[in-house]
């Protein structure tokens with residue numbers, strides 16, 4: 016059966032002499048793998064439509080065991096993002112997170128829209144690293160894994176000024192419930208996590224977050240993601 020969708024290329028692996036196996040986050044079919052025959056030949060009909068982080072219209076044949084790409088054309092190439100190292104790296108980190116966190120062939124329009132929006136806004140965010148943190152939080156929420164930030168994640172208590180973050184319990188914990196290994200947080204950092212989760216891309220640059228707070232927040236969310244992924248694979 017022939018199918019058509021738009022998708023963002025997340026990964027490309029060399030296959031056989033001149034083929035590529037692509038992973039794309041598609042609007043209609045979720046994260047899919049496709050074989051693109053002869054895509055690595057210089058005269059390939061696909062051109063730049065299969066470059067990483069490119070939004071392309073994809074026409075493919077769905078066989079029993081594989082999806083064979085027939086045509087691809089560029090919708091948006093996010094050129095400005097790719098030209099600057101920090102932004103490129105941020106976009107690739109996000110792609111890698113999608114690869115790890117999102118199940119194959121599980122259509123989810125919210126996840127597709129989130130990544131497309133992120134790439135569309137990334138070229139003019141003043142602080143790409145803050146954008147990346149917001150993306151991680153929003154992706155976790157879209158995947159049903161948002162850290163608990165409004166109440167104590169262990170005991171459900173109201174949160175006081177003394178706060179810790181626990182990857183194991185999935186969010187902020189209160190002074191009664193925190194354990195060895197949890198990270199003490201400034202109330203402002205906890206508040207920033209909440210704001211990042213809720214803020215539109217346009218508003219991000221207006222959020223005040225010190226560089227050291229941002230670093231701590233990144234580390235905690237990465238720990239949280241790592242903890243969750245290990246739990247899933249167990």
Ligand SMILES: [Zn+2]
Pocket residue numbers: 167168169170171172188189190191192
């Ligand atoms: Zn508690």
